[in-house]
Amino acid sequence: MTDPVLRLENIVKTFPGVRALDGVSFSVMPGEVHALMGENGAGKSTLMKVLGGIHQPTEGAIYIGDDRVTMAGPLEAKAKGIVFIHQELSLAEELSVAENIYLGELPRKRFGRVDWATLTERTNAILGKLNVGFDARTRVGDLSIANQQMVEIARALTVDAKAVIFDEPTASLTDAEKVVLFDVIADLKAGGVGIIYISHRMEEIFRITDRISILRDGQYQGTVNTAETDEESVTQMMIGRQLDLSRNASHHQLGEVAIEVRGLSCGKLYTDISFDIRRGEVVGFYGLVGAGRTEIAETLFGLRRPSAGQILLGGVETQIHSPDEAIAHGISLVPEDRKGQGLVLGMNCRDNMTLPQVDRLASGPFVAEGEEIKIFDKYRDQLDIRTPGWRQKVGNLSGGNQQKIVIGKWLSMHPDVLIVDEPTRGIDVGSKSEIHKLLRELAAQGYAVMVISSEMPEVLHVSDRIIAMYSGRIIRTFRSEDVTEDSLIQAISGIGPGAQATEVA
Amino acid sequence: MAAMNRKDLGEFLAKQGILVAFAVFMIAFTMANQKFISIDNVFSVVRSSAILGIMAVGVTFVVISGNLDLSVGSMMSFSTIVVLDLHDKVGPALAIPLMFLMTLCLGAFIGFLVGYLRLNSLIVTLGMLSAIHGLTLTYSGGQNMDIADKEGTWFSVFGQGTALGIPVPILMFLAVAAFLGLVLARTPFGRKVYAVGGNGTAATFSGIRRARTVFTCYLISSGCVATAGLIQASRSLGSQNTVGQGLELEVLAAVILGGASLLGGSGTIFKTVIGVLILGFIQNGLLLMGLQFYVQFVVTWIIIILAVWLDIAAKRGKLWSSIA
Numbered sequence: 001m002t003d004p005v006l007r008l009e010n011i012v013k014t015f016p017g018v019r020a021l022d023g024v025s026f027s028v029m030p031g032e033v034h035a036l037m038g039e040n041g042a043g044k045s046t047l048m049k050v051l052g053g054i055h056q057p058t059e060g061a062i063y064i065g066d067d068r069v070t071m072a073g074p075l076e077a078k079a080k081g082i083v084f085i086h087q088e089l090s091l092a093e094e095l096s097v098a099e100n101i102y103l104g105e106l107p108r109k110r111f112g113r114v115d116w117a118t119l120t121e122r123t124n125a126i127l128g129k130l131n132v133g134f135d136a137r138t139r140v141g142d143l144s145i146a147n148q149q150m151v152e153i154a155r156a157l158t159v160d161a162k163a164v165i166f167d168e169p170t171a172s173l174t175d176a177e178k179v180v181l182f183d184v185i186a187d188l189k190a191g192g193v194g195i196i197y198i199s200h201r202m203e204e205i206f207r208i209t210d211r212i213s214i215l216r217d218g219q220y221q222g223t224v225n226t227a228e229t230d231e232e233s234v235t236q237m238m239i240g241r242q243l244d245l246s247r248n249a250s251h252h253q254l255g256e257v258a259i260e261v262r263g264l265s266c267g268k269l270y271t272d273i274s275f276d277i278r279r280g281e282v283v284g285f286y287g288l289v290g291a292g293r294t295e296i297a298e299t300l301f302g303l304r305r306p307s308a309g310q311i312l313l314g315g316v317e318t319q320i321h322s323p324d325e326a327i328a329h330g331i332s333l334v335p336e337d338r339k340g341q342g343l344v345l346g347m348n349c350r351d352n353m354t355l356p357q358v359d360r361l362a363s364g365p366f367v368a369e370g371e372e373i374k375i376f377d378k379y380r381d382q383l384d385i386r387t388p389g390w391r392q393k394v395g396n397l398s399g400g401n402q403q404k405i406v407i408g409k410w411l412s413m414h415p416d417v418l419i420v421d422e423p424t425r426g427i428d429v430g431s432k433s434e435i436h437k438l439l440r441e442l443a444a445q446g447y448a449v450m451v452i453s454s455e456m457p458e459v460l461h462v463s464d465r466i467i468a469m470y471s472g473r474i475i476r477t478f479r480s481e482d483v484t485e486d487s488l489i490q491a492i493s494g495i496g497p498g499a500q501a502t503e504v505a
Numbered sequence: 506m507a508a509m510n511r512k513d514l515g516e517f518l519a520k521q522g523i524l525v526a527f528a529v530f531m532i533a534f535t536m537a538n539q540k541f542i543s544i545d546n547v548f549s550v551v552r553s554s555a556i557l558g559i560m561a562v563g564v565t566f567v568v569i570s571g572n573l574d575l576s577v578g579s580m581m582s583f584s585t586i587v588v589l590d591l592h593d594k595v596g597p598a599l600a601i602p603l604m605f606l607m608t609l610c611l612g613a614f615i616g617f618l619v620g621y622l623r624l625n626s627l628i629v630t631l632g633m634l635s636a637i638h639g640l641t642l643t644y645s646g647g648q649n650m651d652i653a654d655k656e657g658t659w660f661s662v663f664g665q666g667t668a669l670g671i672p673v674p675i676l677m678f679l680a681v682a683a684f685l686g687l688v689l690a691r692t693p694f695g696r697k698v699y700a701v702g703g704n705g706t707a708a709t710f711s712g713i714r715r716a717r718t719v720f721t722c723y724l725i726s727s728g729c730v731a732t733a734g735l736i737q738a739s740r741s742l743g744s745q746n747t748v749g750q751g752l753e754l755e756v757l758a759a760v761i762l763g764g765a766s767l768l769g770g771s772g773t774i775f776k777t778v779i780g781v782l783i784l785g786f787i788q789n790g791l792l793l794m795g796l797q798f799y800v801q802f803v804v805t806w807i808i809i810i811l812a813v814w815l816d817i818a819a820k821r822g823k824l825w826s827s828i829a
Contacts, residue, residue, distance in 0.1 A: 303709075324712035333710065341710045344703035346770045355700055355711040358693040366691040409711070 612727020
């Protein structure tokens with residue numbers, strides 16, 4: 001057997017309070033396409049940053065061929081033959097293809113002048129290998145995303161690449177463009193280059209890879225031959241168990257209507273929205289991105305003004321002009337963007353959690369810090385938030401624990417209506433099902449819960465009723481026992497029965 | 506191994522660099538001139554730092570809220586000139602509250618522009634630096650302002666008096682720093698300032714009124730400026746129109762030196778006071794070494810650059826890096 005081009009041995013990387021990578025070992029053979037899989041937060045991106053010299057491993061070693069290497073930065077990694085094709089492209093749009101490919105190493109003539117003839121010739125030679133339909137002089141900004149990616153790959157070919165790492169390369173490609181990319185990968189493979197291929201898309205993994213290595217919570221779970229496994233067992237390795245995403249069947253005792261919305265509209269964002277949520281009920285809002293769901297939540301929370309319609313809280317029409325008014329009326333919003341809208345990352349856990357009620361937690365002129373710690377402790381225990389203590393900066397916690405801080409922050413306000421927008425985006429599977437369970441429990445305790453989600457299994461799993469939205473309108477309302485995946489998909493795509501906005505509440 | 510040590514040293518310097526530099530300065534100055542560490546000299550440094558210090562305490566609020574205030578220097582000239590002028594016209598007892606009111610109006614105006622209209626604070630306060638200067642000159646007609654009866658007024662107590670053997674400016678500095686330090690560290694308002702500066706969007710999503718918080722920070726800053734102007738006027742009982750010129754940079758240097766991040770969300774009043782003292786001792790040390798007074802303008806600039814660099818370095822854990 002030949003020697004691997006790249007070998008990782010027992011890589012450990014720790015950050016304050018987090019063991020991001022814990023004993024990762026695998027190797028990439030020449031001419032092999034090696035998939036790296038894992039849930040969000042499993043440590044894939046940290047591992048790639050270690051490989052790219054952006055982070056130094058706390059323990060362990062990286063070998064290229066037989067040589068143990070340390071890489072102080074991205075340039076050194078590239079010089080040693082490790083090349084990255086990133087998800088987000090890093091090209092200068094105003095420059096030509098040739099300039100982008102040789103940026104920093106442009107061939108020179110005397111007096112520092114660029115040798116354009118040589119540059120064009122060399123670039124076209126590389127582009128020829130890739131079989132693309134543009135040439136060296138094309139402005140990069142004029143190329144499609146797929147072709148820009150080809151420029152990135154061409155850049156990789158200018159060095160003697162030993163290992164090429166593709167990070168979610170097909171995220172923004174059409175099917176036809178994917179075929180071209182896979183051809184290029186096949187060519188690289190034939191040339192003896194080792195390839196690490198990171199993707200969430202099972203179909204691609206099983207189509208082009210030879211072996212699959214799996215990470216879970218920073219730990220290496222093993223490497224399997226693609227031909228000898230199937231989607232189910234890979235998923236099981238990734239999440240550690242079967243994910244319970246059955247449909248919600250239990251309904252809680254319903255109380256009075258906590259919030260009712262009548263004919264609410266907001267410019268072009270959404271139109272004529274009417275629904276109600278009772279105490280003890282979870283109502284899921286399902287639809288495509290841009291269907292207007294988040295905008296409705298923002299309106300209820302006082303961040304947007306409706307152009308028409310009424311909001312009734314406990315049967316009383318209420319005007320909500322700002323988030324602090326919404327909070328005073330018993331509405332809480334766990335926002336979609338955890339880091340951007342939910343948390344002050346540089347602040348500690350306790351201060352983040354008590355932020356909405358800091359005015360009320362006073363003893364004399366000062367914040368009652370003892371009370372704050374009590375609140376934090378209560379929700380840390382209730383939500384099982386894993387942190388060394390309340391002094392820990394929120395930015396150092398994992399995504400799941402961060403989200404629990406945001407949820408704890410809003411539960412501690414004891415709202416009548418709890419709105420959660422994409423509650424499990426970007427967090428690991430374990431925390432995901434904990435949060436699902438929690439949402440059901442909250443309803444049981446008498447909260448009216450509004451869940452906005454783009455994940456169908458999630459909506460099905462937590463909701464008593466599901467409101468399907470398309471293009472700013474409510475298309476249909478389902479009871480959880482009546483809904484089928486087909487009818488739900490049709491409703492959010494604006495096709496099929498119910499497109500006349502029937503209300504089945 | 507060697508690489509590891511170098512990295513540790515880098516991290517240490519990045520985090521504690523200012524204190525290390527300060528220690529080296531102090532030792533070097535003391536060795537060059539025994540007088541440097543004497544009680545008299547230390548006292549004189551603290552006293553001459555009081556005006557700068559009070560202003561820096563106010564600007565700390567603004568910086569933690571994620572904004573800048575470059576107008577404090579010319580605003581201090583304004584306060585000084587106004588209180589001196591009013592002293593002879595309406596008497597000191599009325600002149601002082603009137604001057605505070607006028608200065609607070611300037612602060613409120615800036616706070617309105619930055620807080621409520623969400624205009625960039627650098628542009629707004631840089632513009633105000635010049636506009637307030639113009640306002641001061643218009644008010645005074647370009648003339649120096651002097652109190653007619655310099656012997657017979659109790660007004661001199663703020664700048665020249667002592668209580669319990671301690672100069673009043675020092676006492677006022679300590680009182681302002683202690684009071685506002687408590688406000689920032691312990692009150693709900695202080696917490697909101699950190700939240701707004703750390704992540705304004707998240708603060709809004711938590712029901713905090715961001716505009717009002719920023720507005721209040723500028724109000725506090727202008728109140729501190731008025732206090733500083735009072736001491737300045739009282740100390741000399743007469744003044745040029747340009748008495749506060751350039752102070753905005755020194756104030757900013759002290760605040761950054763104390764470790765408040767220009768990106769907002771971090772810093773404390775205590776650290777700012779340390780920053781003020783470090784700046785004061787360095788400037789005093791340079792004078793004792795026989796360097797010209799004007800050298801300190803260059804030194805202040807060097808200190809700002811050093812402090813900003815170390816702030817960024819502490820964030821990324823390296824002294825320099827090719828990526829952000």
